[in-house]
Amino acid sequence: MAEKVVNIEMINPENLVYQKTKVLNDNVMHYCPGCGHGTAHRIIAEVIEEMDIQSEIIGIAPVGCSVLMYNYFNVDMQEAAHGRAPAVATAVKRLWPDKFVFTYQGDGDLAAIGTAETIHACNRGENITMFFINNGIYGMTGGQMAPTTLEGMRSSTSPYGRDISMMGNPLKMTELVAQLPGTCYVTRQAVHTPSNVRKTKKAVRKALEYQQKNMGTSFIEIVSNCNSGWKMAPVESNNWMVENMFPFFPLGDIKVPDEE
Amino acid sequence: MAKVKGTIVVDIEKCKGCEICISACPTSVISMSVEVNGKGYPYAYLNDPDGCTGCSNCAIVCPDGVITVYRKKIG
Numbered sequence: 598m599a600e601k602v603v604n605i606e607m608i609n610p611e612n613l614v615y616q617k618t619k620v621l622n623d624n625v626m627h628y629c630p631g632c633g634h635g636t637a638h639r640i641i642a643e644v645i646e647e648m649d650i651q652s653e654i655i656g657i658a659p660v661g662c663s664v665l666m667y668n669y670f671n672v673d674m675q676e677a678a679h680g681r682a683p684a685v686a687t688a689v690k691r692l693w694p695d696k697f698v699f700t701y702q703g704d705g706d707l708a709a710i711g712t713a714e715t716i717h718a719c720n721r722g723e724n725i726t727m728f729f730i731n732n733g734i735y736g737m738t739g740g741q742m743a744p745t746t747l748e749g750m751r752s753s754t755s756p757y758g759r760d761i762s763m764m765g766n767p768l769k770m771t772e773l774v775a776q777l778p779g780t781c782y783v784t785r786q787a788v789h790t791p792s793n794v795r796k797t798k799k800a801v802r803k804a805l806e807y808q809q810k811n812m813g814t815s816f817i818e819i820v821s822n823c824n825s826g827w828k829m830a831p832v833e834s835n836n837w838m839v840e841n842m843f844p845f846f847p848l849g850d851i852k853v854p855d856e857e
Numbered sequence: 858m859a860k861v862k863g864t865i866v867v868d869i870e871k872c873k874g875c876e877i878c879i880s881a882c883p884t885s886v887i888s889m890s891v892e893v894n895g896k897g898y899p900y901a902y903l904n905d906p907d908g909c910t911g912c913s914n915c916a917i918v919c920p921d922g923v924i925t926v927y928r929k930k931i932g
């Protein structure tokens with residue numbers, strides 16, 4: 598394997614331009630190869646490092662593939678029951694108003710079983726930041742249909758594709774919470790290309806800065822892939838996401854604070 | 858204009874062979890190994906020692922954060 602290391606003379610701290618943030622530990626993440634959860638974790642961790650708030654932030658982990666995210670973040674974290682992360686975050690933030698508090702949730706967690714907690718936390722304008730990883734499916738449990746599953750999209754419980762007449766319409770949770778007075782910043786991003794990663798990072802930073810200014814709930818959807826659940830190779834799943842998910846879940850800011 | 862040269866170090870045992878970095882590389886200098894790592898995944902490597910500019914695109918899209926990037930001015 599040694600021949601794969603090239604340009605050895607350049608490898609010294611003086612030339613270092615990118616390395617994994619220390620806000621993530623060295624554990625190997627359990628996510629499938631190419632899954633956007635890993636990239637989303639790293640972006641959030643990088644912003645925590647850049648804002649120097651590692652000891653000031655508390656994360657609430659969901660149920661779903663990211664249930665074990667506390668094994669990777671070097672920050673305080675609390676696990677919540679399925680869908681209840683916004684309720685737990687509400688309590689944590691009210692007890693420690695000076696801390697930064699975030700939830701990290703999949704679409705099964707945030708937009709199915711936790712719909713009530715999501716909507717009410719956003720409507721109350723809890724001063725928290727919510728990260729919503731939308732891969733259109735229940736990844737952890739074997740690729741079942743989620744409220745976010747697209748029309749015609751195959752899943753293990755809609756093997757012939759989602760039929761709206763029988764299974765109802767896909768839900769745009771992000772547009773929904775944008776209408777609530779408690780949200781200050783609502784945006785939809787992705788993490789499959791370098792430019793999308795950079796945009797998402799800016800959004801994460803803004804969201805946490807708005808929280809610092811007590812402006813209400815900030816909500817960032819990240820449209821992501823579930824290559825295992827979609828039964829595709831990683832790069833193929835990202836291409837499928839661009840072609841099929843983005844037309845229904847278009848990227849960009851949905852609500853920004855007045856000051857902007 | 859000063860030219861820059863870059864290089865990457867892939868944490869081979871943590872790479873999952875997803876190939877997301879390959880599509881992110883603007884100079885197409887990342888390939889997948891034929892041999893596999895301890896987990897059975899082929900891993901990413903720099904196929905052209907002079908082709909990397911150190912832009913870090915591969916590293917910032919790698920879901921597992923296994924790429925470290927170095928860059929220096931030459932000439």
Ligand SMILES: Cc1ncc(C[n+]2csc(CCOP(=O)(O)OP(=O)(O)O)c2C)c(N)n1
Nearest residue numbers: 660661662679703704705706734735736737
């Ligand atoms: C109360 C309860 N109901 C159901 C489950 C089973 N369950 C575990 S994860 C999950 C869905 C997760 O999907 P999602 O939130 O989209 O996350 P992903 O795995 O796709 O990242 C379900 C239904 C559970 N753990 N607890």
Ligand code: SF4
Nearest residue numbers: 629632662736823824
């Ligand atoms: S099952 Fe899907 S969401 Fe879960 S880790 Fe694998 S690719 Fe990611």
Ligand code: SF4
Nearest residue numbers: 872873875876878919
């Ligand atoms: S993106 Fe990361 S994990 Fe995937 S092949 Fe490249 S180096 Fe390996």
